[in-house]
Amino acid sequence: MKKYRYCPICSEELAERDDGERTRPVCPNCGFVHYLNPSPAAGVLVMKEGSVLLVRRRYQPYRGMWVMPSGYIEYEEDVEDTALRELREETGLLAELDGIHTVVSVSDDPRGNTVMVLYEGHITGGELKAGDDAEDVRFFPLDDLPPVAFQAQRTILGRLSRRYRKGRD
Ligand SMILES: [Zn+2]
Structure with a gap:
């Protein structure tokens, strides 16, 4: 599965954020969350x-x-x-x-x-x-x-x- 490295909205580099259950890539600039869904x-x-x-x-x-x-x-x-x-x-x-x-x-x-x-x-x-x-x-x-x-x-x-x-x- 390919993941975004950069925010598809504002092009900032994404960071991993742990919400306690799983880690998701999020944008530190605009708040975009890269949800991985089937x-x-x-x-x-x-x-x-x-x-x-x-x-x-x-x-x-x-x-x-x-x-x-x-x-x-x-x-x-x-x-x-x-x-x-x-x-x-x-x-x-x-x-x-x-x-x-x-x-x-x-x-x-x-x-x-x-x-x-x-x-x-x-x-x-x-x-x-x-x-x-x-x-x-x-x-x-x-x-x-x-x-x-x-x-x-x-x-x-x-x-x-x-x-x-x-x-x-
Ligand atoms: Zn962004």
């Missing part, structure tokens, strides 16, 4: 006959590994719109959301911690085709998953996979 992200879980839609990452981090379609929420963007936009951009598919599957903290992204809202969705149109950020896009059977990036996504898919196996036995 960035919000949104994604979509799309299932089809026991298979899950995954996207192969074209860029770092975890290049070449697979993830559910997801991305950062833009400042003015509604969280549901982010989920649908990322799905469309990365997979070419249009969908309707069916509700929130789960909300998770992601702490193994070197770009910084995130909180991801993961929706469930079903496809309403479009054509399956890897987008700019994706090397490949495919449905994988839950019992035959490729290497998945991010611990939180592995946990979610592992849980789904166990539930699916139980339902089938």
